[in-house]
Amino acid sequence: MASTTQQIQTPPGRRFRPRSTGRAGDRIFLGLSRGSGILLLVIMASIAVFLSYRAAIAISKDEGNFLTTFDWNPAGDPPVFGIAVLLFGTVVSSVIAMVIAVPVAVGIALFISHYAPRKLAGAIAYVIDLLAAVPSIVYGIWGALVLVPYLEGLNLWLDQFFGWTYVFEKTEIGVARSLFTVGILLAVMILPIVTSVSREVFLQVPRMNEEAALALGATRWEVIRLSVLPFGRSGVISASMLGLGRALGETMAVATVLSPNFLISLHVLNPGGGTFAQNIAAKFGEADAFGRDALIASGLVLFVLTLLVNGAARLIIARRKEYSGANA
Amino acid sequence: MAKRIDVSGLSAYYGSHKAIDDISMTVEPRSVTAFIGPSGCGKSTFLRTLNRMHEVTPGGRVEGKVLLDDENLYGAGVDPVAVRRTVGMVFQRPNPFPTMSIFDNVAAGLRLNGSYRKSALNDIVEKSLRGANLWNEVKDRLNKPGSGLSGGQQQRLCIARAIAVEPDVLLMDEPCSALDPISTLAIEDLVGELKERFTIVIVTHNMQQAARVSDRTAFFNLAAVGKPGKLIEIDETERIFSNPSVQATEDYISGRFG
Amino acid sequence: MSHATTVRDIPTPAPAAPKPGLSSRSLPRLAPLGFAVAAIVLGVGLGLAAGWQSRVQWGLISALFFLVISYVTTSVVENRRQARDRLATSLVWVCFLLAVVPLASLLWTTVSRGSERLDGYFLTHSMAGVLGPEASGGVYHALIGTLEQVGIATLISAPLGLLTAVYLVEYGKGALARAVTFFVDVMTGIPSIVAGLFILSIMLIAGLEPSGLMGALALSILMIPVVVRSTEEMLKLVPNELREASLALGIPKWRTILKVVLPTAIGGIATGVMLAVARIAGETAPIILLVFGSQLINTNPFEGAQSSLPFYIYEQYKIGEAASYDRAWAAALVLIAFVMILNLVARGIARWKAPKAGR
Numbered sequence: 001m002a003s004t005t006q007q008i009q010t011p012p013g014r015r016f017r018p019r020s021t022g023r024a025g026d027r028i029f030l031g032l033s034r035g036s037g038i039l040l041l042v043i044m045a046s047i048a049v050f051l052s053y054r055a056a057i058a059i060s061k062d063e064g065n066f067l068t069t070f071d072w073n074p075a076g077d078p079p080v081f082g083i084a085v086l087l088f089g090t091v092v093s094s095v096i097a098m099v100i101a102v103p104v105a106v107g108i109a110l111f112i113s114h115y116a117p118r119k120l121a122g123a124i125a126y127v128i129d130l131l132a133a134v135p136s137i138v139y140g141i142w143g144a145l146v147l148v149p150y151l152e153g154l155n156l157w158l159d160q161f162f163g164w165t166y167v168f169e170k171t172e173i174g175v176a177r178s179l180f181t182v183g184i185l186l187a188v189m190i191l192p193i194v195t196s197v198s199r200e201v202f203l204q205v206p207r208m209n210e211e212a213a214l215a216l217g218a219t220r221w222e223v224i225r226l227s228v229l230p231f232g233r234s235g236v237i238s239a240s241m242l243g244l245g246r247a248l249g250e251t252m253a254v255a256t257v258l259s260p261n262f263l264i265s266l267h268v269l270n271p272g273g274g275t276f277a278q279n280i281a282a283k284f285g286e287a288d289a290f291g292r293d294a295l296i297a298s299g300l301v302l303f304v305l306t307l308l309v310n311g312a313a314r315l316i317i318a319r320r321k322e323y324s325g326a327n328a
Numbered sequence: 329m330a331k332r333i334d335v336s337g338l339s340a341y342y343g344s345h346k347a348i349d350d351i352s353m354t355v356e357p358r359s360v361t362a363f364i365g366p367s368g369c370g371k372s373t374f375l376r377t378l379n380r381m382h383e384v385t386p387g388g389r390v391e392g393k394v395l396l397d398d399e400n401l402y403g404a405g406v407d408p409v410a411v412r413r414t415v416g417m418v419f420q421r422p423n424p425f426p427t428m429s430i431f432d433n434v435a436a437g438l439r440l441n442g443s444y445r446k447s448a449l450n451d452i453v454e455k456s457l458r459g460a461n462l463w464n465e466v467k468d469r470l471n472k473p474g475s476g477l478s479g480g481q482q483q484r485l486c487i488a489r490a491i492a493v494e495p496d497v498l499l500m501d502e503p504c505s506a507l508d509p510i511s512t513l514a515i516e517d518l519v520g521e522l523k524e525r526f527t528i529v530i531v532t533h534n535m536q537q538a539a540r541v542s543d544r545t546a547f548f549n550l551a552a553v554g555k556p557g558k559l560i561e562i563d564e565t566e567r568i569f570s571n572p573s574v575q576a577t578e579d580y581i582s583g584r585f586g
Numbered sequence: 587m588s589h590a591t592t593v594r595d596i597p598t599p600a601p602a603a604p605k606p607g608l609s610s611r612s613l614p615r616l617a618p619l620g621f622a623v624a625a626i627v628l629g630v631g632l633g634l635a636a637g638w639q640s641r642v643q644w645g646l647i648s649a650l651f652f653l654v655i656s657y658v659t660t661s662v663v664e665n666r667r668q669a670r671d672r673l674a675t676s677l678v679w680v681c682f683l684l685a686v687v688p689l690a691s692l693l694w695t696t697v698s699r700g701s702e703r704l705d706g707y708f709l710t711h712s713m714a715g716v717l718g719p720e721a722s723g724g725v726y727h728a729l730i731g732t733l734e735q736v737g738i739a740t741l742i743s744a745p746l747g748l749l750t751a752v753y754l755v756e757y758g759k760g761a762l763a764r765a766v767t768f769f770v771d772v773m774t775g776i777p778s779i780v781a782g783l784f785i786l787s788i789m790l791i792a793g794l795e796p797s798g799l800m801g802a803l804a805l806s807i808l809m810i811p812v813v814v815r816s817t818e819e820m821l822k823l824v825p826n827e828l829r830e831a832s833l834a835l836g837i838p839k840w841r842t843i844l845k846v847v848l849p850t851a852i853g854g855i856a857t858g859v860m861l862a863v864a865r866i867a868g869e870t871a872p873i874i875l876l877v878f879g880s881q882l883i884n885t886n887p888f889e890g891a892q893s894s895l896p897f898y899i900y901e902q903y904k905i906g907e908a909a910s911y912d913r914a915w916a917a918a919l920v921l922i923a924f925v926m927i928l929n930l931v932a933r934g935i936a937r938w939k940a941p942k943a944g945r
Contacts, residue, residue: 029840034751036746037766043807044769047780050787105816107681115678118386121877124682126933131689133861133929135868137896139905139917145911169859183761188688194829195685208423212486214384216437216493217413219667221674226436249777251871253894256903277779281874291339292790300785310775314768398609405609414608440667 047303055297058290066297072283075295083301088264089179089273090302093254094247096183096268097190102240103189103196112195113202114224125199132192140256143185144177148257151184152177155269170269177259180268182275185253190243197242198254202228210306234316241313243307251277271327276302330357330527331397331496333378338392339556340370340377342385347373349556351392353546355497360523362538362565363531365548366580370557372420374548375499378529379415380408396496398438415440416495418504422482424474424489425557430457433485437493452492460488460517480511486516491526498522500530504537516541535581539569547577613663618656618676625652629756645687649680693922700919703912704756709920713881718905725917727883728898733923734887735877735894736867738802738807744859746806747813754814755821756843781807782872789876796878798887801894804872809862816858820851853935861934864925870896895921 011154059066061079069082108128112121152175159170209227218226260282261272274282280295287295333424346372361373372380377390380401382493394401401411424433434453444452447514453470457463458541462484466477474485482551483503500519504512519541522528532538538545546562561574572578629648638644654674661669703721711724750770754763785804794800810906824847832842848855873879878891879901893901895917 023838025840026838029843030753030757031750033757034762037753037758037762039746040750040766040773040810041769043810044773046782047776047807050784050791051780054790103682104684107678108685111678111682116676116682130926130929132862133868133923133925134692135921136898137868137870137899138696139596139692141899141914141918142695144903146691146695147688150640150642153638154642154646157638157640157643188685188692191685206423208419208421209425211381211384211417211419212423212425212489213436215379215381215412215417215419216440216489217409217411218440219409219671221671222440222667226425226675230425238826245775249775249779251777251779252900256900271868277777277871280779280783281871284875287792292786296783296787299780303675303780306775306777308771310772313775314771322932399608405610405612407608407610408608410608467902483723 040200051300051303054293055300058293058297061290062294070264072262072279072294074291075286075288079290079294083276083298085183085262085264086274086276086279086298089258090248090275090277091304092268092273093179093182093186093275094244096180097186097247098240098244100184100187101190101194101243102236105191105239105243106198106236108191108195109198109202110228112199114220125196125220128192128195132196135187136250137252137256139185140253142255143181144256146233147185148176148181151181155180159269167266169267169270171267172270172272174259174271176269177257177271178269179258179273182254182257183268185257186247186250189250189253190246194239194243194245197239198232198236201232201239204235205231234319238313238316241309241316245310245313246277248309249277249302249306250275251281254278255281276305330525332357333497333527333529334393334395335378335445336393336395337486338374338377338390338394340373340382340391341387341389343387345554346556348377348548349558351559353559355527355529357511357527358523358525359526359543360519360530360541361562362542362545363529363548364533364535364538364545365557365560366550367533368553368557369548369550372501373557374559375501375529375531376417378497378499379417380411381417383408394400395472404469407457410567413437413493414495415497415499416490416493418483418486418490418498418503421506421549422479422486423481426473426475428474428484429471430466430474430477433474434488434492437489441493446464453488456488456492459491459522460484461514461521462488478511480507480514482520483507483511483515487515487522491522495526497527497529500528502533505533512537535569539565545569546551547572547580549576549580605830610665611663611670613660617659618672618679621655621659621676622652625649625655643919646731649684652676652680696915696918696922699912699915700922701916703876703916704919708913708916712883714883715720718910719907721912723913725895725898725913727880728895728917729920730883731877731880731883731887731892731894731897734869734885735798735802735805735873735892736863738799738887739805739866740859742802742806742861743809743813743862747810747859747862748817748855751817751821752813752843752848754818755848756839770811770814773807774815776807777871778804778808778869779803779871779875782875785872786875795889796876796891797889797943798877798884798892801892802872802878802887804876805866805869808869808872812862812865813859815823816861817851817855820854820858821847823854824850853938857932860928860935864928864932867925867928868896868921870894870900873897874900895924 020140058074062081063078064071064080064082066082068084069080070085072081073079074081106264112125116124155170155176157167162168163170205228213223213226255278258273258278260274260278261270262274263272265272276298280299283291283295336347336352338351339346351374363375365371373382378394381385382388382390390402392402398412398564400406423434428436431453434456435449438449438452454463457466462481465481474482477485504515507515519528519530530541542565544562545565545568547560547568548557549560550557560576561572563572570576572581626648628651629644632647633644653673653676657669657673660672708724709729710726711884712727713723716723750766754767758766784807785800788794789800828846828850829842832846833839873894874897877894877897879897880891880893884890884892899914899917899921902910902917
């Protein structure tokens with residue numbers, strides 16, 4: 001390589017040198033960028049490995065049943081802790097959040113994509129995106145200091161008229177620091193993400209599908225029912241699962257609002273219950289080294305749970321891309 | 329129930345851009361009228377003003393009158409949804425509802441307009457599919473998705489869907505431009521049969537097609553790019569293709585255009 | 587298809603219903619406004635009469651009245667189909683308002699409560715020697731903590747995320763790239779507390795002490811996937827012709843990427859990084875686990891406990907005194923302002939850069 005450079009006397013000879021260093025540069029650059037890709041995979045793998053390792057230490061010394069014990073006392077003698085209540089609380093609060101947030105988010109997404117005047121729609125979409133950026137701790141103190149007092153009346157009312165459903169029966173006096181309130185707050189928090197993903201999908205509905213319905217003499221709602229919703233269904237499902245992933249792992253909003261206990265109750269208006277993330281934030285301060293391992297064990301379960309939900313959401317999105325690509 | 333269309337002084341806009349200027353014409357019932365002209369001359373835009381589809385395009389606006397028999401489509405209190413039920417439309421690219429079966433595609437318009445007994449619905453769907461010359465090809469797979477058909481079959485499915493609601497007028501916007509020659513022939517034959525029952529307006533960029541299927545032909549042109557399209561002349565198809573009264577028409581038809 | 591035809595089901599020759607005319611009776615355009623006013627009056631009236639204290643109920647009842655009134659009136663005056671259309675429109679509006687109310691309340695409360703206590707003193711003093719109930723102290727130590735932790739996290743995540751995105755877009759083919767893409771997506775969904783626990787488990791194994799750096803590491807885990815995703819989107823927007831033009835000049839690929847591709851996309855990449863910064867600036871959970879919190883100013887992120895804005899809010903909230911709530915709201919206002927300014931600037935850059943990149 002060096003000899004070729006010397007053979008050429010004219011100025012262009014200079015141009016050959018960068019090429020040889022270029023190859024080395026290419027190798028280094030490729031190595032660096034591929035290296036960071038691999039590093040990401042290593043991080044993901046080590047999250048699983050490290051959490052599992054510490055969790056194994058904790059679970060092996062647990063004198064209760066990790067899955068079914070209704071208690072969290074790793075510092076006790078013998079140490080007893082279990083995730084039953086946390087799993088229940090996490091799932092119930094997230095389900096409440098989904099039941100409230102998904103229909104409303106689909107409504108707002110339709111409002112932006114098909115109902116609102118153009119300029120207004122752009123502004124609303126922008127504001128919704130900004131709201132996704134509000135930190136969860138701010139939602140948390142708003143929930144605890146503003147929402148909780150407001151919801152007391154609603155809780156009494158639900159108890160009065162829907163108490164017969166068992167779920168809405170309020171058997172304990174106390175402020176509305178319940179799983180139901182947490183669910184409402186989580187619904188407000190995941191609304192922006194579910195809305196913006198659904199809106200994207202609704203805006204992608206091919207014009208000709210909508211015109212097909214219009215030309216048949218369909219009203220605006222019928223156009224949505226015939227062409228927009230069927231096209232957007234899988235997108236809405238994956239948007240909801242992304243929202244669910246957020247709700248499952250939310251820490252601060254739950255930690256500030258909930259007044260936790262270690263009981264499982266389907267009376268969602270009663271104060272009490274707990275979630276994985278909330279329990280970790282609340283118990284960490286007083287935990288000794290072993291207590292931290294116990295919390296890591298519960299975090300591992302949360303990790304797996306969110307991994308499953310998010311993975312499923314991503315698979316649905318990926319499948320949908322292939323499907324719509326084939327049809328375009 | 330084919331009806332006559334009387335257009336007078338019709339202009340259409342996209343925002344501030346005027347797409348077609350002051351068009352007046354009459355479309356006879358139970359006949360095929362073809363619109364021809366160079367790209368961008370506004371023939372598709374004009375077609376879409378005939379069932380008030382133009383105004384669903386953002387910024388779309390129409391001035392002038394379109395009388396269907398004696399009723400003005402743009403009159404006060406007229407519901408565009410009702411207009412589109414009376415004036416059906418077939419689009420350039422076949423657009424069956426992708427998630428619906430063949431049967432549901434044809435029944436879609438009927439289900440919007442009221443509840444039918446299952447048997448009545450079956451009969452109308454069969455009649456419409458027969459009317460679109462598609463019945464024999466799909467009768468064994470009515471519950472399969474419509475998107476599984478070939479392009480030509482999909483277009484005939486869209487025609488079946490449009491005629492199932494028994495419109496008075498059928499508008500076709502370059503219905504064969506996305507199809508192969510054999511499918512095109514099938515659609516052209518179908519148009520010939522459908523004119524017994526409907527008033528048909530067809531936009532085409534294929535002059536042979538206009539000559540083959542239409543009774544009357546309208547030629548549209550525009551002075552320059554960015555200028556609004558105008559109706560140059562409308563006459564019996566035979567006359568337009570043999571002895572048009574305007575020089576521009578003859579130039580366009582004989583290929584001396586531009 | 588109609589083998590089931592019975593005597594009763596004689597095929598109908600044509601749709602039995604007579605065709606309605608083109609025009610039909612319709613409600614005036616401003617009718618929905620009237621419905622809304624009537625519904626609100628009814629809702630408020632009922633709320634006052636029944637003595638419900640919570641205005642949440644008033645609103646919900648009004649919304650319900652609005653839906654019922656629009657549906658019933660339209661189906662009487664127009665027809666069932668129009669009524670259903672109107673119901674859907676009304677529902678969509680109600681959804682929109684339902685979402686706006688809590689979000690507006692959140693912003694309003696933060697601004698009004700926060701501005702009570704927010705002043706120069708608050709921004710320039712720490713909590714050293716201040717007791718919970720005292721109306722004194724400030725957020726200075728937390729601001730320093732947030733800036734340092736977020737800064738370190740950005741220094742780690744931005745290059746890593748950028749390189750990964752370059753790999754995925756410019757080099758990535760095959761199983762490795764697919765795996766990285768999938769796990770970047772999955773990583774986006776990791777709860778912040780889990781990221782915190784991961785670093786905690788490393789700390790437990792390696793015997794490390796809590797410090798700003800540990801928090802920054804956890805924040806990086808949350809930030810990297812966001813940077814990768816947004817950078818990837820931006821790099822994909824760079825037209826291939828640009829790359830080919832450069833390669834055809836004999837410029838090596840790595841220089842093409844550095845000199846042509848990245849500069850073209852730099853506006854969008856900066857936007858993505860800033861949005862990611864805005865996201866992690868509000869994270870509290872990892873800080874609780876890894877940085878521990880402090881009342882004092884600690885400018886060294888590599889040693890000793892620090893505070894951070896979101897942690898400070900949580901801490902003040904937990905004290906539960908009127909004065910500490912005031913401090914929490916004021917800090918929340920500072921945090922929201924910080925995040926919103928980052929967002930607005932980032933989107934501004936995106937908008938300002940977009941037309942040039944588009945052409």
